[in-house]
């Protein structure tokens with residue numbers, strides 16, 4: 001196996017994603033902030049996470065919760081000050097925690113000074129080539145490309161000129177063809193790395209190179225995507241970024257990417273290619289869309305999900321790339337609501353999902369609240385939702401004449417606000433998040449709290465803590481080969497990890513009914529001991545035949 005066998009500080013670490021707006025409010029304005037994160041660093045330390053990825057906190061009008069950056073060099077007042085940030089960073093480092101900044105370089109807010117300068121100076125602006133600006137065609141936009149958030153992807157700028165926005169119309173796409181734009185971006189990255197941050201999560205990074213003929217598209221959805229995802233100069237730009245920025249620091253980089261497959265992931269993450277350390281891909285999180293439509297709830301196809309994850313493990317590992325291991329982020333519904341069980345098997349299913357992901361090869365990510373099994377928001381009315389994407393989709397479907405109850409069913413299931421409701425620290429009013437009305441309502445299941453999780457020795461929290469420790473203390477989890485057994489089962493995912501003569505056996509069952517199944521052991525091996533499970537077990541020497549709802553076991557074999 002060539003490629004990713006080298007030891008790196010981020011390979012046995014677990015990343016914890018903080019969505020600052022919803023994590024901890026320190027000054028009772030209903031909005032989470034930097035001092036709130038600072039306060040909770042000991043909690044993250046207790047959990048065992050090594051790297052804290054914080055979603056954007058730069059100056060921003062917050063139309064897309066900070067993914068619309070107006071000033072890369074400053075902290076938004078909502079979250080505090082640069083001094084607060086510096087103190088938080090210092091404290092994190094004292095505790096041995098690393099900070100990963102989220103950086104958005106595919107687009108800026110239309111309030112960014114570069115864009116504002118164009119509004120004033122038009123073609124004469126020195127930033128004119130920083131954005132993608134094209135003349136319209138007979139009073140229509142330059143082509144038919146659509147926005148990911150619904151509707152046309154172009155907005156009038158001045159005279160007959162339009163600018164491209166792949167996301168909201170207040171998020172103008174940057175023109176990476178411009179050498180001076182690229183230099184300005186690298187300069188800004190140096191600013192944060194010199195401050196001492198430990199790495200970057202690069203938002204939608206594989207969209208930065210657009211095919212330059214800007215032709216109409218009738219094939220991809222949204223229209224245009226195939227002309228800008230993994231575009232022609234993508235590898236060149238990432239290599240340049242690596243050469244000019246990453247290479248000079250002991251930092252980690254993770255690229256958020258769409259339209260991915262394992263081969264592309266290998267190309268982006270193979271250490272010999274000098275691009276990024278790892279990427280996010282979300283293929284396995286689309287298996288519950290009904291007929292491919294994200295906004296219509298279907299039955300999750302577990303078999304397909306396991307097959308996808310299995311395929312990524314095998315291919316990316318063999319090709320010398322590196323995987324990120326992810327169930328949820330701030331754009332996704334809660335995983336227990338989706339693939340687990342919200343009621344009777346809440347705890348066991350949450351633990352099973354955690355084990356299935358954390359025993360794989362790659363770097364695991366935990367999204368705030370995942371470690372206590374937080375669930376979807378459960379909001380009933382569109383007024384409770386704040387996300388620009390949910391609101392746009394609601395309007396779009398309403399205009400198309402769809403029934404409100406149908407639309408709301410889809411939004412309740414897929415809205416990005418499911419993952420964005422405030423962190424539930426306690427069961428007091430405000431959930432220990434804030435004493436004021438939070439910017440986004442607290443989820444319906446207020447009984448799931450950090451306070452309870454810390455008291456209960458058998459909680460989901462402590463299960464995650466064990467998983468993190470296992471990875472830290474066992475090289476087999478970091479470097480060991482992955483191999484699937486019992487290929488083709490609809491609900492059981494069985495795999496081994498093997499390293500230096502050691503062999504671990506992982507069984508996860510994704511259903512709420514007891515079944516019997518002959519679990520195969522690799523030839524010539526027997527069980528030495530149980531390393532982790534989510535049920536009390538008396539017999540540790542034989543492999544179970546009766547498999548209980550959402551059961552999960554990790555054995556060490558001999």
Ligand code: ISL
Pocket residue numbers: 064067068104148167203204256258330331332416
């Ligand atoms: O939200 C989505 C559905 O899961 C995705 O289509 C998402 O828009 C895409 O993964 C890109 O996400 C990132 O960039 C967006 C921002 O709104 C997201 O929050 C961010 O994670 C634009 O900056």
Ligand code: CA
Pocket residue numbers: 025026027028029030031032033078
């Ligand atoms: Ca606050």
